[in-house]
Amino acid sequence: MRTSRLAASALLAVTTLALAAGTSEAAPAARPHAASKTAACSxxxxxxxxxxxxxxxxxxxxxxxxxxxxxxxxxxxxxxxxxxxxxxxxxxxxxxxxxxxxxxxxxxxxxxxxxxxxxxxxxxxxxxxxxxxxxxxxxxxxxxxxxxxxxxxxxxxxxxxxxxxxxxxxxxxxx
The missing domain is CATH 2.60.40 (Immunoglobulin-like)
Known part of the structure; x- marks a missing residue:
């Protein structure tokens, strides 16, 4: 039973790392352009x-x-x-x-x-x-x-x- 818990934890860790890696690779493409500045009151x-x-x-x-x-x-x-x-x-x-x-x-x-x-x-x-x-x-x-x-x-x-x-x-x- 302990082995199955360790295997599940390891699988969860690997999945989390894989998702994080995929997210970090996609993040630069998803970044918005620099925010436009608000104009000064006129x-x-x-x-x-x-x-x-x-x-x-x-x-x-x-x-x-x-x-x-x-x-x-x-x-x-x-x-x-x-x-x-x-x-x-x-x-x-x-x-x-x-x-x-x-x-x-x-x-x-x-x-x-x-x-x-x-x-x-x-x-x-x-x-x-x-x-x-x-x-x-x-x-x-x-x-x-x-x-x-x-x-x-x-x-x-x-x-x-x-x-x-x-x-x-x-x-x-x-x-």
Whole structure:
């Protein structure tokens, strides 16, 4: 009886090895081609909005919503300029997510905007009415610029900063 069990185990092992060998030989032919990359979100297929938030103080939430019919990537972070400012707002590097935020149609990504120093220590405070938002096109950072109206009473100073795109609005406002 022991001999028949050993023979059955050996037969099972040989069969398993033969199947595995056959599978491994067939695997390269069955491999799909390299996955195509998801395109970066573009101004033509998204909607941008800005809203005030109650916390943290001196912050707003920038929302990028995919209005297209296919997925898109909210690449890196938005490039912001307030009003006619020639410079682009600084970026909170610590907010960089582990992965690019991919948006299905109708989904949104979020970036937190720190408007001014809470203690008033930063210089050049001023009112802002519009926000220029540059979307990172992957190979063409800030290639597309969209003008977005700001909520009334938006006060900024030289400490203004923006986060990377986040999948959750709460994550965008942590910084």
């Amino acid at each position: 101004a033509a297929h998204t909607k941008l909005t800005v809203q005030n938030v109650s916390r943290p103080i001196n912050h707003q939430l920038l929302t990028l919503t995919n209005t297209g019919s296919t997925k898109c990537d909210a690449v890196a972070h938005p490039y912001l300029g307030f009003g006619n400012d020639q410079s682009v707002t600084s970026v909170v590097e610590d907010s960089k997510p582990q992965a690019v935020v991919t948006l299905a149609p109708g989904e949104s990504a979020y970036a937190g905007i720190a408007l001014s120093a809470a203690d008033g220590s930063a210089g050049h405070g001023r009112w802002a009415r519009t926000l220029r938002v540059g979307l990172d096109g992957g190979s063409d950072p800030a290639g597309e610029v969209v003008n977005v109206p700001l909520p009334a009473g938006t006060w900024i100073d030289d400490s203004a900063a923006v986060t990377y795109w986040q999948a959750d609005p709460a994550d965008a406002l942590v910084w």
